[in-house]
Amino acid sequence: LELKMDVYYCEKITAVLLKSRTGEFDLQSILFLKLRGLGICDLGCIGECVNLERLDLSGNNITNLASLASLRLLSVLNLSANRITNLEPLHNCENLQNLNVAGNYISSVENLHCLVSLRKLESFRLKDNTYNYTNPVCRNSSYRTVVLEMFPNIKVLDGERVVGRGSELYQLCKDIDDTIKAGSYKNGQLVEHPSCKPWVEDTYWEIKRSNNAIIEEAYKQFNDVLHECRLLNNRASHVISQTERSMSLKKQSKQYAI
DSSP states (O other): OHHHHHHHOOSBOOHHHHHHHHOOSSGGGOOEEEOTTSOOOBOGGGGGOTTOOEEEOOSSOOOOOGGGGGOTTOOEEEOOSSOOOOOGGGGGOTTOOEEEOOSSOOOSGGGGGGGTTOTTOOEEESOBTTTTBOOGGGGSTTHHHHHHHHOTTOSEETTEEOSSTTHHHHHHHHHHHHHHHHHTEETTEEOOOOOOOOSSOTTTTSOOOOOOHHHHHHHHHHHHHHHHHHHHHHHHHHHHHHHHHHHHHHHHHTOOOO
């Protein structure tokens, strides 16, 4: 039982832990690594995984990121739900494209200046409403505007697409949702609305037959073709069943009793 706890709960990352989790003998061969929720405080020898491309360290107790400075090939990094205040070591991770630091202690936008050199960064998350993760910096109502100005190449911020395909539709839906929420309250109290009525009559969506002779003839021809297809399907099913029956009888006739 104690050995099992050591494998699944470890305060410091060791070579033994990395090899047992990945099955790789050489730390430089590790490309993907998931160490979520292990109670890790010390990143230990993680810096020796110099070819690491994807790393998940979410749900731990990490405070110091110095060991990540050598991971220059890292493209996806999840550090959510830790105890991080300083992101300085990440400025060396020049290939970083996706960074999640939601649920930490990033106090101000000044703490983000060290990441400006990450030209490939496209997705950045400081807040995650799904898990109720945030950072003190998110309390500033203008932090999104400042972050987007600091990182002009970002396409997704806090899980919301800000540029590219779908961004305009997303913003429109968000504006509509905000408007509805704003209209639901008056003087801080929820306004009760009378039961809504449909915009159109109940029969509005019913298919109406046209009086046009051409359309009526098209309906008739379509129904005739559909009827013929059903007959052909029935005939084909009948022929197939007869063939299968005859083949099974032939197989049985070749069996001899001894």
